[in-house]
Amino acid sequence: MGSYQIGVVAGDRSGASNGGGAPVPVVDKELDFAQYFCTYAFLYHQKEMLSDRVRMDAYYNSVFQNKHHFKGKTVLDVGTGSGILAIWSAQAGARKVYAVEATKMSEHARALVKANNLEGVVEVIEGSMEDVTLPEKVDVIISEWMGYFLLRESMFDSVICARDRWLKPTGIMYPSHARMWMAPIRTGLAEKKISDYEGAMDDWHHFTNETKTCYGVDMSVLTKPFSEEQKKYYLQTSSWNNLHPHQVIGTAALVKEIDCLTATVDDILKVRSDISSSITLENTRFCGFGGWFDVHFRGRREDPAQKEIELTTAPSFDNGTHWGQQVFLVNPTIRVTEGDNLKFSFLMIRSKENHRLMEVELGCEVRQCSGNVLPAFNKKYYIE
Numbered sequence: 001m002g003s004y005q006i007g008v009v010a011g012d013r014s015g016a017s018n019g020g021g022a023p024v025p026v027v028d029k030e031l032d033f034a035q036y037f038c039t040y041a042f043l044y045h046q047k048e049m050l051s052d053r054v055r056m057d058a059y060y061n062s063v064f065q066n067k068h069h070f071k072g073k074t075v076l077d078v079g080t081g082s083g084i085l086a087i088w089s090a091q092a093g094a095r096k097v098y099a100v101e102a103t104k105m106s107e108h109a110r111a112l113v114k115a116n117n118l119e120g121v122v123e124v125i126e127g128s129m130e131d132v133t134l135p136e137k138v139d140v141i142i143s144e145w146m147g148y149f150l151l152r153e154s155m156f157d158s159v160i161c162a163r164d165r166w167l168k169p170t171g172i173m174y175p176s177h178a179r180m181w182m183a184p185i186r187t188g189l190a191e192k193k194i195s196d197y198e199g200a201m202d203d204w205h206h207f208t209n210e211t212k213t214c215y216g217v218d219m220s221v222l223t224k225p226f227s228e229e230q231k232k233y234y235l236q237t238s239s240w241n242n243l244h245p246h247q248v249i250g251t252a253a254l255v256k257e258i259d260c261l262t263a264t265v266d267d268i269l270k271v272r273s274d275i276s277s278s279i280t281l282e283n284t285r286f287c288g289f290g291g292w293f294d295v296h297f298r299g300r301r302e303d304p305a306q307k308e309i310e311l312t313t314a315p316s317f318d319n320g321t322h323w324g325q326q327v328f329l330v331n332p333t334i335r336v337t338e339g340d341n342l343k344f345s346f347l348m349i350r351s352k353e354n355h356r357l358m359e360v361e362l363g364c365e366v367r368q369c370s371g372n373v374l375p376a377f378n379k380k381y382y383i384e
């Protein structure tokens with residue numbers, strides 16, 4: 001399977017050279033397939049996405065309420081999975097749809113296309129987007145590339161690659177824009193995670209005592225690394241959660257905006273932002289941050305959507321998505337009240353071991369409305 005380049009990281013010595021001097025990280029394709037793509041080859045996984053009504057309605061409406069973007073046009077579906085977006089594009093009147101899928105799910109997509117009598121329009125191509133050659137440039141690129149907190153999975157890299165190679169200069173991206181958001185939250189998760197961590201350590205002490213007594217080996221030298229491993233898992237790894245809007249205790253801050261037509265891999269390798277949020281609830285507990293994203297289907301300035309559609313994964317009363325929100329816990333929790341201000345710095349980079357996972361650094365300072373400033377804190381998190 002070999003390897004492929006994912007973008008340019010200045011100063012990364014581990015990367016290969018692209019000939020122009022700038023180092024380029026190289027991804028082992030076989031490892032990437034084993035770690036990332038394999039799950040997408042299962043129908044149960046595709047079904048989970050196909051059952052997400054918020055996601056489905058947004059893409060369906062974006063296509064069928066903007067048929068003028070599809071009628072008689074050529075479309076590329078990056079990562080077609082079951083083929084759903086390619087099929088909708090064809091049903092909306094596309095002349096030709098190239099549906100590219102890296103996994104064997106392509107075979108199910110081909111069957112679905114045939115069963116829906118669209119064989120003459122939709123061509124399913126099995127292969128990595130980075131390797132595939134199309135016979136022509138396209139008018140529209142449609143793709144559902146978003147991972148947890150938008151950028152986990154790094155699939156947008158493949159969409160950028162497809163856009164730069166195959167989109168006509170007048171072409172349109174579906175979706176056209178994306179944003180990341182964060183807001184302070186209250187949650188009982190903080191206590192639960194601490195108690196889970198303490199439970200794991202109690203169990204470890206019991207285990208080391210037993211190993212010493214029964215088998216004559218003292219394992220206590222491993223207590224510190226075990227504790228670090230468990231701390232990372234329980235207290236530093238962000239959690240998936242479907243937050244209720246009542247759990248959001250302050251204004252949402254915009255972390256990142258992406259124009260899908262112009263963004264480069266360099267723009268998303270590091271997401272850095274200095275942001276602030278005002279607490280909107282009286283006398284409550286600040287337990288951490290919730291992070292989510294939205295995407296928009298607006299067409300392009302010269303060729304706008306007739307109907308703009310939004311897909312949001314914000315905390316919702318009744319419309320949760322399979323993405324939910326990512327929760328970054330703060331320990332210990334902090335008493336805050338309406339009018340207090342949080343100033344925070346956000347930095348998200350890709351994990352060195354796996355470019356599809358993320359590491360986040362959050363620095364935060366609470367400025368109370370009384371004028372008092374609480375000691376700032378800095379924390380590192382993993383989005384696994």
Ligand SMILES: C[S@@+](CC[C@H](N)C(=O)[O-])C[C@H]1O[C@@H](n2cnc3c(N)ncnc32)[C@H](O)[C@@H]1O
Nearest residue numbers: 040079080081100101102103127128129144158
């Ligand atoms: C989130 S799923 C979306 C599937 C489908 N488009 C949908 O909306 O239901 C992403 C799909 O893209 C495929 N994929 C991701 N990166 C790819 C790449 N570089 N080349 C081809 N397929 C890719 C995955 O295997 C997966 O099936």
